[in-house]
Structures are given as structure tokens and as C-alpha cells.
Amino acid sequence: MADLAGSFFVLSTLGIFAASLSSSGPVDIRNIFNKIRIFPPFLALVAALFLRQIQFPEWLNFTLLQIGGTLTPLALVSVGFQLELGLLKGETVPLALGLFYKLILGPALVTLIYVGILKSSGTVIQVTIFEAAMAPMISAGIVASNYKLNPPLISLMLGIGIFLSFLTLPVWYWLLKGI
Numbered sequence: 798m799a800d801l802a803g804s805f806f807v808l809s810t811l812g813i814f815a816a817s818l819s820s821s822g823p824v825d826i827r828n829i830f831n832k833i834r835i836f837p838p839f840l841a842l843v844a845a846l847f848l849r850q851i852q853f854p855e856w857l858n859f860t861l862l863q864i865g866g867t868l869t870p871l872a873l874v875s876v877g878f879q880l881e882l883g884l885l886k887g888e889t890v891p892l893a894l895g896l897f898y899k900l901i902l903g904p905a906l907v908t909l910i911y912v913g914i915l916k917s918s919g920t921v922i923q924v925t926i927f928e929a930a931m932a933p934m935i936s937a938g939i940v941a942s943n944y945k946l947n948p949p950l951i952s953l954m955l956g957i958g959i960f961l962s963f964l965t966l967p968v969w970y971w972l973l974k975g976i
Contacts, residue, residue, distance in 0.1 A: 804928075804934060804936075805838045805839075805841075805842055805936065806839075806842060808838065808934065808936055808937055808940060809833060809836050809838050809842060810833055810839070812937060813829065813832050813833045813836055813839075813940060814833065816940050816941060816943075816944040816946060817829040817832065817944065819944065819946055820945060820946060821945070838936060872935045873959070875935075876935060876938075876952075876955045876956050876959065877956065879952045879955075879956070880952055880953070880955075880956030880957075881949070882953075884949040884950075884952065884953055885953065888947075888949060888953055891947075892950060892953050892954060892957065895933075895950075895954050895958075896933075896954065896958050896961060899932075899954075899958060900930060900932070900958065900961055900962060900965045901965065903929055903930075904926055904929040904930035904969060907925065907926050907929040908926050908972075911925065911926065912926075912976055919976075922976060923973045926969065926973055926976070927966070927969055927970065927973060930962075930965060930966060931962060931966070932955075932958045932961070933954050933955050935955060938951045938952075938954065938955045
């Protein structure tokens with residue numbers, strides 16, 4: 798739910814807007830809004846909101862769950878096939894900075910805000926910080942690649958970021974147990 802309501806909504810709107818502004822070429826606000834309007838995850842989010850109250854037959858729920866269960870493995874295999882460690886040359890500094898921010902500094906800042914400044918605690922805060930510490934978002938990488946925002950760096954951020962998150966997330970889990 799956090800990914801659908803939070804991350805995908807932001808990616809489907811502000812993410813598309815930022816990618817459009819950052820890509821080369823003229824900026825056309827109407828074109829940007831059209832891209833947001835027809836972005837498949839945004840359409841899925843809108844459809845999900847409208848279909849929330851509809852009761853589907855059990856066989857359809859089961860079928861959709863089975864199909865949906867293939868999403869993560871397919872996404873990970875897709876990232877793995879695109880990963881070329883030979884691309885590291887020339888991308889080491891931006892890669893290190895991006896992954897340091899995504900896996901360590903970003904979640905630390907979220908922790909500082911919620912725990913240090915706002916004095917919040919509990920499961921919701923733990924989940925929020927843990928979500929912030931997750932590996933780079935594959936869907937965001939797809940958007941950035943579609944807008945030609947340094948595809949080699951994107952591929953490295955996703956592939957190496959997913960691997961490194963297997964090392965950093967247990968540390969965050971351990972740190973969050975006390976919050």
C-alpha cells in the first residue's frame with residue numbers, strides 16, 4: 798500500500814514531471830501532463846481507487862494474485878540482464894553518491910526528522926524509515942531510462958542498489974527495533 802499510494806503516485810506525477818524537465822529537448826507543459834495522464838502505473842492507481850469497492854469473483858482474485866506474483870521476479874531478472882559492471886568506469890562517483898544517499902543518508906534524514914525532531918515512534922515510523930531505506934525503485938529507473946537520463950548509471954544504481962540493500966536493510970532493521 799505504501800508503494801501504491803505513496804511512491805507510485807509521486808512517481809506518476811512529480812517523477813514524470815521532473816524527468817521531462819531534466820531530459821533534453823523543449824519543455825512543453827501540456828505534453829508533460831499528457832504523459833502523466835497516460836502513464837500506466839498512474840492509470841492503474843486511478844482504476845484501483847475506482848474499483849476498490851467492487852467485489853470480484855474468487856477465481857479472478859486468485860488469477861490476478863498469481864499474475865501479480867510474477868512481477869517482482871520478472872523485474873529483478875530484467876534488472877539483472879541490464880546490469881553491466883563494465884559500465885562502472887566513469888560512473889563510480891555518481892553511483893557511490895546516489896547509493897550512499899538512497900541507502901544511508903536519505904533514511905538517516907527521515908529518521909532525524911521523525912524521531913529526532915518530531916519525537917515520533919512506533920510501527921508506522923519504523924515502516925516509513927524502512928521504506929525510505931529500500932533499494933532504488935525499479936519503476937523510477939524505467940521512467941528515467943525512458944527519458945534517457947543516463948541509462949548506464951540507472952542500470953548500475955538499480956542492480957548494485959538492490960544487492961547492497963541486502964546488506965544495509967538488516968542494519969536499518971536492527972537500528973529501528975529501538976524506535
